[in-house]
Amino acid sequence: xxxxxxxxxxxxxxxxxxxxxxxxxxxxxxxxxxxxxxxxxxxxxxxxxxxxxxxxxxxxxxxxxxxxxxxxxxxxxxxxxxxxxxxxxxxxxxxxxxxxxxxxxxxxxxxxxxxxxxxxxxxxxxxxxxxxxxxxxxxxxxxxxxxxxxxxxxxxxxxxxxxxxxxxxxxxxxxxxxxxxxxxxxxxxxxxxxxxxxxxxxxxxxxxxxxxxxxxxxxxxxxxxxxxxxxxxxxxxxxxxxxxxxxxxxxxxxxxxxxxxxxxxxxxxxxxxxxxxxxxxxxxxxxxxxxxxxxxxxxxxxxxxxxxxxxxxxxxxxxxxxxxxxxxxxxxxxxxxxxxxxxxxxxxxxxxxxxxxxxxxxxxxxxxxxxxxxxxxxxxxxxxxxxxxxxxxxxxxxxxxxxxxxxxxxxxxxxxxxxxxxxxxxxxxxxxxx
Amino acid sequence: xxxxxxxxxxxxxxxxxxxxxxxxxxxxxxxxxxxxxxxxxxxxxxxxxxxxxxxxxxxxxxxxxxxxxxxxxxxxxxxxxxxxxxxxxxxxxxxxxxxxxxxxxxxxxxxxxxxxxxxxxxxxxxxxxxxxxxxxxxxxxxxxxxxxxxxxxxxxxxxxxxxxxxxxxxxxxxxxxxxxxxxxxxxxxxxxxxxxxxxxxxxxxxxxxxxxxxxxxxxxxxxxxxxxxxxxxxxxxxxxxxxxxxxxxxxxxxxxxxxxxxxxxxxxxxxxxxxxxxxxxxxxxxxxxxxxxxxxxxxxxxxxxxxxxxxxxxxxxxxxxxxxxxxxxxxxxxxxxxxxxxxxxxxxxxxxxxxxxxxxxxxxxxxxxxxxxxxxxxxxxxxxxxxxxxxxxxxxxxxxxxxxxxxxxxxxxxxxxxxxxxxxxxxxxxxxxx
Numbered sequence: 001x002x003x004x005x006x007x008x009x010x011x012x013x014x015x016x017x018x019x020x021x022x023x024x025x026x027x028x029x030x031x032x033x034x035x036x037x038x039x040x041x042x043x044x045x046x047x048x049x050x051x052x053x054x055x056x057x058x059x060x061x062x063x064x065x066x067x068x069x070x071x072x073x074x075x076x077x078x079x080x081x082x083x084x085x086x087x088x089x090x091x092x093x094x095x096x097x098x099x100x101x102x103x104x105x106x107x108x109x110x111x112x113x114x115x116x117x118x119x120x121x122x123x124x125x126x127x128x129x130x131x132x133x134x135x136x137x138x139x140x141x142x143x144x145x146x147x148x149x150x151x152x153x154x155x156x157x158x159x160x161x162x163x164x165x166x167x168x169x170x171x172x173x174x175x176x177x178x179x180x181x182x183x184x185x186x187x188x189x190x191x192x193x194x195x196x197x198x199x200x201x202x203x204x205x206x207x208x209x210x211x212x213x214x215x216x217x218x219x220x221x222x223x224x225x226x227x228x229x230x231x232x233x234x235x236x237x238x239x240x241x242x243x244x245x246x247x248x249x250x251x252x253x254x255x256x257x258x259x260x261x262x263x264x265x266x267x268x269x270x271x272x273x274x275x276x277x278x279x280x281x282x283x284x285x286x287x288x289x290x291x292x293x294x295x296x297x298x299x300x301x302x303x304x305x306x307x308x309x310x311x312x313x314x315x316x317x318x319x320x321x322x323x324x325x326x327x328x329x330x331x332x333x334x335x336x337x338x339x340x341x342x343x344x345x346x347x348x349x350x351x352x353x354x355x356x357x358x359x360x361x362x363x364x365x366x367x368x369x370x371x372x373x374x375x376x377x378x379x380x381x382x383x384x385x386x387x388x389x390x391x392x393x394x395x396x397x398x399x400x401x402x403x404x405x406x407x408x409x410x411x412x413x414x415x416x417x418x419x420x421x422x423x424x425x426x427x428x429x430x431x432x433x434x
Numbered sequence: 435x436x437x438x439x440x441x442x443x444x445x446x447x448x449x450x451x452x453x454x455x456x457x458x459x460x461x462x463x464x465x466x467x468x469x470x471x472x473x474x475x476x477x478x479x480x481x482x483x484x485x486x487x488x489x490x491x492x493x494x495x496x497x498x499x500x501x502x503x504x505x506x507x508x509x510x511x512x513x514x515x516x517x518x519x520x521x522x523x524x525x526x527x528x529x530x531x532x533x534x535x536x537x538x539x540x541x542x543x544x545x546x547x548x549x550x551x552x553x554x555x556x557x558x559x560x561x562x563x564x565x566x567x568x569x570x571x572x573x574x575x576x577x578x579x580x581x582x583x584x585x586x587x588x589x590x591x592x593x594x595x596x597x598x599x600x601x602x603x604x605x606x607x608x609x610x611x612x613x614x615x616x617x618x619x620x621x622x623x624x625x626x627x628x629x630x631x632x633x634x635x636x637x638x639x640x641x642x643x644x645x646x647x648x649x650x651x652x653x654x655x656x657x658x659x660x661x662x663x664x665x666x667x668x669x670x671x672x673x674x675x676x677x678x679x680x681x682x683x684x685x686x687x688x689x690x691x692x693x694x695x696x697x698x699x700x701x702x703x704x705x706x707x708x709x710x711x712x713x714x715x716x717x718x719x720x721x722x723x724x725x726x727x728x729x730x731x732x733x734x735x736x737x738x739x740x741x742x743x744x745x746x747x748x749x750x751x752x753x754x755x756x757x758x759x760x761x762x763x764x765x766x767x768x769x770x771x772x773x774x775x776x777x778x779x780x781x782x783x784x785x786x787x788x789x790x791x792x793x794x795x796x797x798x799x800x801x802x803x804x805x806x807x808x809x810x811x812x813x814x815x816x817x818x819x820x821x822x823x824x825x826x827x828x829x830x831x832x833x834x835x836x837x838x839x840x841x842x843x844x845x846x847x848x849x850x851x852x853x854x855x856x857x858x859x860x861x862x863x864x865x866x867x868x
């Protein structure tokens with residue numbers, strides 16, 4: 001009979017340090033909840049001396065991952081170093097050594113989740129990764145347990161705090177993209193190279209993980225249509241507001257019974273009364289539609305030391321309970337469905353388009369005709385002529401149309417002589433329009 | 435080795451019927467997720483013939499609960515008949531017979547949860563009750579798993595759909611309480627005897643369950659300060675809006691390190707940018723503050739056939755997985771803390787008070803003096819004189835003050851000669867004011 005569950009920590013930086021603090025602070029409650037004490041036994045980090053100074057002599061320290069991965073006393077390895085390599089190899093080795101693994105690493109899970117989960121399953125071990133998506137928000141576990149009886153129809157998430165902070169700021173203070181990005185960088189909300197956030201890659205990794213679980217199939221990064229927020233201008237947000245919408249960078253995944261799965265990250269206009277519309281600043285949220293649950297939303301802090309530690313420690317507790325009851329690996333990977341991707345001509349939604357157009361008679365008629373020729377019907381049309389500007393701004397929202405028709409219409413419009421530029425194309429998510 | 439997990443259903447009405455449909459519709463996915471088929475074997479309901487007609491001959495039927503409770507083939511009993519008795523006795527007998535139990539019954543869990551969970555624990559069985567609070571919203575399981583590493587500081591919930599629908603309606607359409615209640619009854623959103631909903635008892639049962647789990651202590655109905663929405667008038671909602679607040683019936687539970695637990699159901703003014711403020715109509719939501727997670731909110735449909743069935747079936751799946759891995763009872767009751775209730779003089783919050791006051795010189799000064807004498811300082815004061823009315827309306831919001839001081843101030847005010855009536859007293863929940 002064990003008298004303690006031992007955890008080995010790979011990486012004691014922002015998240016790892018938070019995990020140490022939470023496990024220590026709430027140790028007595030956690031022991032009662034699990035039925036045995038759960039303690040961090042060994043810490044692996046390159047900054048050995050700094051770590052010893054910060055966390056004291058209650059732990060063993062090493063700079064070699066192998067000292068954790070092969071230590072027979074260690075039951076659970078918490079991988080918190082981030083990035084693809086060598087994190088993936090560490091997780092793999094831990095599993096091969098018969099150790100359960102908890103990780104916050106979305107890069108590894110989005111790319112190698114399939115093979116690693118299969119390895120864990122073959123070994124009868126837990127590989128849990130709640131913290132890899134939306135920091136503190138419990139979403140992976142609820143999808144695999146409380147909501148497990150549902151056929152999930154769609155997931156829509158605000159899963160990137162940087163872009164949500166930026167878009168909220170552009171909306172509230174009528175600022176331009178560049179100004180807001182600079183401010184976000186100055187405040188530490190955006191990295192000096194913000195590409196992965198503003199370009200949508202970070203969100204794409206998260207929706208790959210969420211949709212794989214929700215649809216029981218292995219979605220990969222290549223399946224995701226990715227668009228960032230770089231092209232969104234303050235005026236788009238203003239027009240959206242005037243028409244009753246807000247602009248959010250959404251990670252979207254839908255699973256239609258007929259045509260299968262579509263997954264995208266793109267700026268999206270949401271009606272103001274949608275539960276996701278009021279999720280502002282650094283908050284994240286995931287909105288789920290299922291055949292039994294109807295609609296549900298999970299909101300919380302998507303990043304940060306302690307929220308992320310909350311999820312990591314929750315996974316450690318779950319694994320510890322399983323170890324105690326000899327039931328590790330009790331919830332498998334669950335990707336039992338063949339992947340069936342929805343063809344682009346079967347995807348359809350309303351779309352917002354903003355154009356610069358020659359301010360001359362017949363221009364609007366020609367534009368309307370171009371849309372009509374592709375069977376794209378229009379729901380809202382707005383023309384704004386600015387004094388002294390030879391071009392007018394035309395904004396339309398289409399009815400729900402197949403993506404392919406819309407793409408052709410936009411192509412045709414771009415070469416019309418009276419259209420100077422198609423400036424912005426934004427998907428509209430509006431249940432009342434479908 | 436079992437080849438199937440067998441469920442016995444007590445009650446096949448609204449929720450039970452939904453459970454049957456969901457289990458049947460998604461049977462193949464559920465079997466893959468669990469590792470074995472999970473089927474409803476036997477249905478117990480008084481309306482035998484109607485049941486047979488509705489659900490067909492794929493099930494065994496009985497009108498005697500004992501036929502389910504003592505059937506050795508049955509692994510899981512789903513108790514869905516509601517109310518305290520005989521549901522409590524059925525759950526108890528099922529556990530005594532060695533069967534795992536899933537229930538949606540908040541009345542039983544709020545009142546007898548302690549003894550039943552102890553019995554389940556002693557027998558090493560699962561007794562799960564996700565559906566007993568907020569229908570389809572996963573909240574009990576996340577509290578016991580993903581958030582288990584947190585010290586939960588507070589729970590605030592909109593947990594009663596009837597009152598939330600009514601308050602939303604009063605706000606959006608400026609209608610009076612009586613008119614809205616009648617409409618809600620006509621639409622089936624309120625029962626013909628609405629007392630348990632509008633009076634707060636239904637919400638109280640739910641916060642008893644949630645706070646017991648969150649604070650690891652056995653909160654009981656007697657510990658809850660209960661106020662309903664009966665006294666809220668349309669003008670209170672209007673004044674609240676003018677000052678940047680909305681009025682919600684909140685179920686609140688706080689756990690302070692110094693003074694312990696306080697639990698209440700009462701109309702509460704929330705700032706408009708609070709995540710709970712935009713939860714309207716029949717939606718429910720639970721807002722949690724924890725020492726690691728920070729803030730999180732869970733939103734969804736709090737009632738209804740399929741959302742409730744979603745939670746019941748999720749619990750059935752969880753139990754089936756545990757049966758298969760011989761790990762039923764793996765997550766215990768968790769009420770390991772002695773109950774420590776916060777004394778009333780240690781509770782404090784800002785408060786909104788509306789009074790009818792004689793429209794005469796010195797009235798406001800006398801009122802302000804009465805507050806001051808009890809050390810209650812005022813943050814907002816609003817006086818409205820209606821043409822032709824001999825009384826003016828005075829509305830104040832106090833700074834955060836101890837409940838006892840406030841109660842004395844209100845008592846003193848009510849007997850002041852120039853105060854005709856203290857009409858409404860509403861707690862204000864405002865993090866920026868504390």
